[in-house]
Amino acid sequence: MRGVTLAVLLLLGPMPWRDAAAAEPASPQVIVLASTTSVENSGLLAKILPLFIQKTGIEVRVIAQGTGQALATAARGDADLVLVHDPEAEDQFIAEGHASQRRQIAWNDFIIVGPKTDPAHVAGGRDAVAALTALAAARASFISRGDKSGTDALEKRLWRKAGIDPVARGGGAWYRDIGGGMGAALNAASGMAAYTLSDRGTWLSFNNKGPLVVVVEGDPALLNRYDVILLNPAKHPYAKHAAARELADWLTSPEGQAAIGTYMIAGEPLFHPSAASPK
């Protein structure tokens, strides 16, 4: 029996139970940031957050989810602040009284990517709605996120603008709702030689492009804004507001903005800082 006790101690001793205790609300030095996959998977946060941690000693734990899920996580009280990119969903989050402040930190753009062979002949276009209309007419394979993320919300808005209900227009035959993240959608598009809508950050850092290239870019409707949102203390008493505010302040400070603006992949900046002049 003593052997068993020893095994218990050996097993549980080094385990992070104590870390779990340290994550209790009493400690102000650890905050949870509910963020979108595009800022996390692109490597941006891994690059800039160490600077913030070094400066303030505040550890930031990043949960990367779609915008819809990230806002829901914060609404349940499981995050201390959010960094997302869907203005309409953010508006609703604010209307529900969850937020105390929203600040834009950066922008980049969405792009439509598709196979080099370009069966729907949309390459080189600058009009996203026209491109989607052409895709529907050609019944060219299109991958939809279908996950209520910021990218998914924009895609749905673009179809509405085009006056097309892709599901009614043949549904799964060419319009494929995969219910997954940006990376999953790009993997699917790469594997099926299909078109999809992507944010530029994820696209640039994505390593399985296969036959895919950028086919449509430069439409003002494809603007992608990233906002940091602080929570309303009245509604979220457990959130660590002071530490969260420090992070939001730093992201919008000249130092944080410079860190965002100098993050590049293959010589191309992924995010353009815009705290001083929101788009």
Place this chain on the structure above:
Amino acid sequence: MDTFHKDDLLDIIGLSLGVSLSATFLAALIGLPLGGVLAVYDFRGRRAVTILLNGLLGLPPVVVGLALYLLLSRSGPLGWLGLLFTPGGMILAQATLATPIIGALAHRAMQGPWREYGDALRVDGASRPRVIRMLLVIARPPVLTAVLAGFGRTISEVGAILIVGGNIAGYTRTMTTTIVLETSKGNLPVAIGLGLVLIGLSIAVSATGFLIGERGEE
């Protein structure tokens, strides 16, 4: 391997093993006595509990993850524990998944020896809790297999810990959640490489457990 370094990999392996071994241990702590009670005690509803336990062998990780998420969420009944998005929460999720496996298989392992030696043990005057302990020793090889099956479930599982742990870099990111992440980044060679490392780890742990069991038999 542009996305992470060797140190990160060692941390991730350490966390994977730590969480899964702790969860397996916790599950064994509950599952083995439970299996023993079902084998040895005669009580009303025993059959129902046995059927339920076996029915839970196919407990879907994603559902367990979601249920625990709601329980451990700040707005859920156990939010005050502060276990959401922590390794502790992940251990809880995996232990929930492994307990029915260990319990059901341990029950089966002890049924035979109980039929064979039960009367003799009882005549010797051993109490039932003591009989359960003796049966666990007598049926050691299949009981060990039950525990290893539980470990197999925990080390390979991703659906529950992704939801409960949040896949936080350097804190709740394990082998399986890293593989999901690297796949989503399109780093397929890295993902498959990590997959091979994970399979190797799983084999190493299970084989070690098996060999220890064999040595104990001699």
